[in-house]
Amino acid sequence: MPYRLLDDAPTADVGFVASGDTLDACFQAAADATLDVMLGNRDALQPRERRTITVASESVDLALLKFLEELIFYKDAESLFLRVTLVRVDQRDEQWCVDAVAEGEPVDPARHLLAGDVKAVTLHRLGVRHTDAGWEATVVLDI
Amino acid sequence: MPSARGEQGAVAGAGSREYAARMAEPRPDRSGLRRLAVQVGPALWEIPPTAKPGMRVPARIFATPALFQQMDDGVFDQVTNVAMLPGIVTAAFCMPDGHWGYGFPIGGLAAMDPDTGVISPGGIGFDINCGMRLVRTNLTYADIRDRVHDLIDALYKRVPAGVGARGFLKLSDREFHAVARHGARWCVDHGYGWPEDLECTEERGAIAAADPDHVSPRAMERGRQQVGTLGSGNHYLEIQVVHPENVYDRDAAAAMGLTIPEQVVIMFHCGSRGFGHQIASDYIQSFLPLMESKFHIRLPDRDLACAPFTSKEGQAYFAAMQCAINMSFANRQMILHRVREVFSDVLGRSARDLGLEMVYDVCHNTAKLEEHEVGGRRRRLLVHRKGATRAFAPGMPDIPAAYRAIGQPVIIGGSMETGSYLLRGVATGRDAFFTTAHGSGRTMSRHAAKRQFHGKQLEKDLALRGIYVRTVSYAGLAEEAGAAYKDIDAVVAATAQAGLSQPVVRFVPVGNVKG
Numbered sequence: 213m214p215y216r217l218l219d220d221a222p223t224a225d226v227g228f229v230a231s232g233d234t235l236d237a238c239f240q241a242a243a244d245a246t247l248d249v250m251l252g253n254r255d256a257l258q259p260r261e262r263r264t265i266t267v268a269s270e271s272v273d274l275a276l277l278k279f280l281e282e283l284i285f286y287k288d289a290e291s292l293f294l295r296v297t298l299v300r301v302d303q304r305d306e307q308w309c310v311d312a313v314a315e316g317e318p319v320d321p322a323r324h325l326l327a328g329d330v331k332a333v334t335l336h337r338l339g340v341r342h343t344d345a346g347w348e349a350t351v352v353l354d355i
Numbered sequence: 356m357p358s359a360r361g362e363q364g365a366v367a368g369a370g371s372r373e374y375a376a377r378m379a380e381p382r383p384d385r386s387g388l389r390r391l392a393v394q395v396g397p398a399l400w401e402i403p404p405t406a407k408p409g410m411r412v413p414a415r416i417f418a419t420p421a422l423f424q425q426m427d428d429g430v431f432d433q434v435t436n437v438a439m440l441p442g443i444v445t446a447a448f449c450m451p452d453g454h455w456g457y458g459f460p461i462g463g464l465a466a467m468d469p470d471t472g473v474i475s476p477g478g479i480g481f482d483i484n485c486g487m488r489l490v491r492t493n494l495t496y497a498d499i500r501d502r503v504h505d506l507i508d509a510l511y512k513r514v515p516a517g518v519g520a521r522g523f524l525k526l527s528d529r530e531f532h533a534v535a536r537h538g539a540r541w542c543v544d545h546g547y548g549w550p551e552d553l554e555c556t557e558e559r560g561a562i563a564a565a566d567p568d569h570v571s572p573r574a575m576e577r578g579r580q581q582v583g584t585l586g587s588g589n590h591y592l593e594i595q596v597v598h599p600e601n602v603y604d605r606d607a608a609a610a611m612g613l614t615i616p617e618q619v620v621i622m623f624h625c626g627s628r629g630f631g632h633q634i635a636s637d638y639i640q641s642f643l644p645l646m647e648s649k650f651h652i653r654l655p656d657r658d659l660a661c662a663p664f665t666s667k668e669g670q671a672y673f674a675a676m677q678c679a680i681n682m683s684f685a686n687r688q689m690i691l692h693r694v695r696e697v698f699s700d701v702l703g704r705s706a707r708d709l710g711l712e713m714v715y716d717v718c719h720n721t722a723k724l725e726e727h728e729v730g731g732r733r734r735r736l737l738v739h740r741k742g743a744t745r746a747f748a749p750g751m752p753d754i755p756a757a758y759r760a761i762g763q764p765v766i767i768g769g770s771m772e773t774g775s776y777l778l779r780g781v782a783t784g785r786d787a788f789f790t791t792a793h794g795s796g797r798t799m800s801r802h803a804a805k806r807q808f809h810g811k812q813l814e815k816d817l818a819l820r821g822i823y824v825r826t827v828s829y830a831g832l833a834e835e836a837g838a839a840y841k842d843i844d845a846v847v848a849a850t851a852q853a854g855l856s857q858p859v860v861r862f863v864p865v866g867n868v869k870g
Contacts, residue, residue, distance in 0.1 A: 222455040223427060223797040224589070250518050252830055274640070281636060288577040288629030291519040319519030326828045328801070329518045329587035329870070331632040332481040335639065335657040336457035352457065354481045354632075355588045355801060 214241035218352070222336065226328060227352040231345065235272075235301045238340070238347035239279060239310065243296035246280050246333075249353055251293050252325030259315035261292055268307040272340045275301070275308035276349055277333045283314065284330050291319045328355045388431035392416065392423070398451065398853035402435055409655070410438040415446045417787070417853040422451050422845060425798055429455030430462075436656050437465050441663070442472015444729055444736060448787055450743050451849035452767075452796030452841060456480075458658030461742035461797075464790045467664065469724065469737045473652070474669045475661035476642075476676070478739030480720040481635040483676055484683035485626030486557075487717050487766035487793075489777060490691060492698070493710030496596045496617040496865065502701060506594060507823050507866040509697045514592055514690055515584045516870035517827030522583030522689060531579045535567045535630075538681030539688035539716075547692040554755050556716040557745065560684045562723075566674035570630075571637050574675075578630020578682055583689030585625050587831055587870040589794070591771055592623040592690065595862035607761040607779050607859045611714050620862060621694055621711075622775055624768045625686060625870075626720065631679035638672040664737055673722070680721060687716055714777070715755075715764035719744045719793035727788050738788050746780035746791040746856045754780075765856050767847060769795045771824065771867045772817065772837030776847050776858055783854030791856035795843035804839040805830060817867075826869040835869065 214231050221227030228245040232238035248254055263286060267278035279299075286292040294314035302309050319326070336352040384390055388407070392400040398419050404410040414434040416423065430453050437447035437459055444466045453462030458477025465478055499506065515522060526534065534541045539560025542548050553560040567575075585592060597618045602608050613620070627634075642660040646652050650663055662669035691713070695706035702709060722739045729736070738745075747754050747763040754763045762779035769775045773795065780789055799807070810829025813836055817824050826832045850856045 217802045219800070219802060221800055221802065222429060222457060223800050224454065224456065224461060226801050252828075270644075274643075277640075284629075285573060285577060285633070287519055288581065288632075289573075291521060291580075293519070321517065321827060325830070326517045326519075326587075327830045328828075328834070331588075331629075332636050334457045334481075335643075335660070338657075354457070 215245040221352050225334065225352050225354050227337065227350065229348060229350050231348045233346040235347045236299050238349050239276060239299045239301055240296055242276060242280060242349050242351055243283060243299065246283055246330065246353065247293065247295055249328050250287060250330055252327045254295060256323050257293055257295055258317050260317040262313065262315050263294060265310065265312040265314055268309045270307060272308045273338050275310050276340055276351070277338060279310045279312065280333045280351065284332065292316055293319055293324065330355060385428050386432050388435055389428070396853070398849045402431065404438065407435045410435055412438050412443050412446045414438045416449045416453065417849065417855060418451045419845065419849045419852060422841065422849055425841060426453060427455035430460045433458065433460040434463065436654065436659060437463060437478070439654055440465060440467065440473055440475065440659065440661065441652060442467040444468055450790070450792040451853065452792040452794050452846045454796045454798065456741065458656060459741045462792065463741045464743045464787060465739045466727065466736040466788050467739070469664045469735060472664055472737060473661035474664045474673055474722055474737060475659055475739065476635045476639050476672065477658045477660060478741050479635070479676065479722050480741045481632045482626035482720055483631035483635060483679035484718045485720040486683060486687065487622065487624050487719070487768050488687045488691060489714040489766050490621040490694065491612045491710065491712055491714050492619045493615065494619040495615060496619060499619055503594060503823050503866045505701050506697065507825050507868060509701050510592055510694065511825040511868050513693045513697050514868060516868060517587050520584045521580040524582050524689065526579055526582065528575065531575060532567045534582060534685045535570065535678035535681055536565050537561050538684035542685050542688040542692065548688050552688065552691065552713050555713040556684060557718050560688065562677045562680045564674060565677035565681050567678050569671040569675040570634060570678050574630055574633035574637060577633045578628055581628040581630065582682065582686055583693065584628060584686070585623070585690065585868070585870040586628055587828065589835055590625045590870045592868040593621070593771065593864045594866040595620050595622055595775065595864050597860055597862060601861035601863070604857065604859045610758060610761045611764055611777065611859065612712060613860055622766065622768065622862065623687065623690055625690070627679040627683035628686060630682045634675045634679050638675065642668060676722065680718065684716065715766065717744050717766050728785060736788065740790055742793045743790050744793045745789060746784050747789050748780045748782040748784055765791055767792055767794060767843070769843035770837040770840040771835055771864060771869060772822070773840070773843050774864060775862045776843065777860045777862070778847065778850065778856040778858050781854060781857050784856065787855055791850045792846055795840040795846050797839055798841050799839040801834040804834045804836055808833040808836040822864050823866045824869060832869055
């Protein structure tokens with residue numbers, strides 16, 4: 213799995229480090245981790261609904277925060293679990309721009325293993341780094 | 356006074372030798388701040404403002420030596436960061452159930468001068484007005500012993516819980532705006548409660564200066580369908596019993612309507628759901644780019660993002676945050692309405708006949724303008740409480756008339772295994788702006804708890820001990836195992852020793868709906 217959960221996240225929260233060869237893959241891994249915190253059986257998710265996500269920020273870590281917030285927003289506003297199927301991160305006009313496609317379906321307790329209800333992406337330890345192996349992001353979610 | 360370990364509270368994990376050994380083990384002191392703390396009272400420690408550059412006031416931690424040693428290293432770092440906030444008065448505080456959060460520790464308290472100080476969403480939390488509601492009945496445990504499963508099963512069906520849950524109210528934008536303005540009063544006006552419920556709710560169920568014009572459409576969209584939902588994480592709805600040996604203050608208990616041996620009560624814990632979470636996220640992000648460039652505030656942690664209280668931005672957040680306070684009061688009011696329906700349906704008697712009356716509803720994630728005495732003079736202060744409960748002393752205004760002689764009721768929820776408490780505010784709480792703890796406080800991370808405990812096994816263990824649990828998430832159940840929390844008896848005893856609050860009654864769970 214291209215992410216690992218943090219053992220030393222704040223006690224009431226859940227943190228993870230997501231990684232990827234490219235920034236796109238790193239963001240994808242972070243989206244998978246966020247979904248897995250909410251849904252225990254990601255493979256059961258059927259692509260019945262599709263949403264496009266477009267966010268931008270001056271800093272890459274806040275672009276990641278805004279991107280992950282979209283998944284949390286749809287979970288509450290439309291009761292949708294969404295799995296990101298395509299993500300592209302570009303630097304344009306001094307902005308980090310994220311364009312993504314996410315697919316999924318309404319929350320169904322009969323088929324979905326419900327896990328934590330994520331409240332927010334926090335700024336705590338939030339960071340995106342270029343490493344020798346590619347990219348790495350640290351995220352702490354408030355549960 | 357509560358015993359060191361409640362006999363009904365002993366559980367797999369929570370009562371085990373391993374648990375006791377882990378609890379006794381001091382946490383590491385990586386920052387070096389813990390060793391700078393000086394014990395200045397039986398349950399009070401102080402870190403001087405010289406401990407870290409930028410601290411304006413000392414940091415004060417309410418804890419017995421044992422609880423102090425168990426606190427996460429992050430608590431000391433965070434409470435000393437809070438001491439750097441502009442306008443902070445007296446000290447940055449942490450309650451005995453304090454644990455590592457983001458920005459403020461959970462259990463954090465900071466009072467700001469509203470003219471010179473800041474308002475910080477990190478000092479309130481994402482779950483604005485997360486709180487507790489306690490409802491009494493005139494039933495005894497013997498009356499419901501054979502119906503606990505029916506009651507919990509019905510509550511599980513009728514009170515939506517878990518990820519993505521929606522409430523039964525289908526509100527238009529206009530109606531949701533009214534909920535944000537009028538809180539629990541909207542519910543009562545629309546037939547979802549009794550007028551006297553409002554008397555027993557902090558702020559009478561509606562804080563006055565809420566203004567939905569300062570709430571984003573995204574927040575509205577996130578919260579509109581969630582009124583009357585429990586949520587997940589540490590949120591729960593419980594049927595509990597008062598054993599006679601767990602009544603510590605008979606007069607106060609009687610004033611709160613708890614007079615019957617083995618009396619049944621209902622307690623629940625939840626907040627403002629996605630609505631409050633989005634308001635907090637929106638404003639944290641809007642404050643961030645302005646911190647240095649406009650407000651000239653430099654802090655060591657972005658989670659402490661804040662704005663001067665008198666600024667346009669600070670006032671906008673205050674108005675929006677109060678909408679979330681009201682939504683949360685409405686949320687708990689709708690859940691109470693459902694609880695009354697369920698008890699009435701299952702037991703075949705009206706809610707009035709069953710005496711399903713509110714004891715009190717308290718907030719533990721807010722910032723409010725209050726008057727307090729500081730250095731011999733009355734001052735208006737903006738009091739941030741994050742995982743901390745207001746605990747006004749006897750005689751103070753803003754306490755319902757029925758409780759004015761005994762002090763404000765305080766509800767401290769424990770883990771689903773170990774019981775909960777009703778306390779009352781006391782005069783000695785003035786040094787902490789009349790504030791006390793809010794729960795037992797986590798001591799183990801969610802990730803670690805999930806590795807150590809198994810939800811289905813926990814459910815069986817609890818059933819053997821007479822606690823019937825329904826959950827939407829076994830993973831979530833494992834995260835909330837009793838052993839993932841501090842000893843609630845020790846936390847409550849520490850609040851009494853510190854002069855923050857006095858215990859009235861301890862409740863033992865017999866049934867639990869876990870989000």
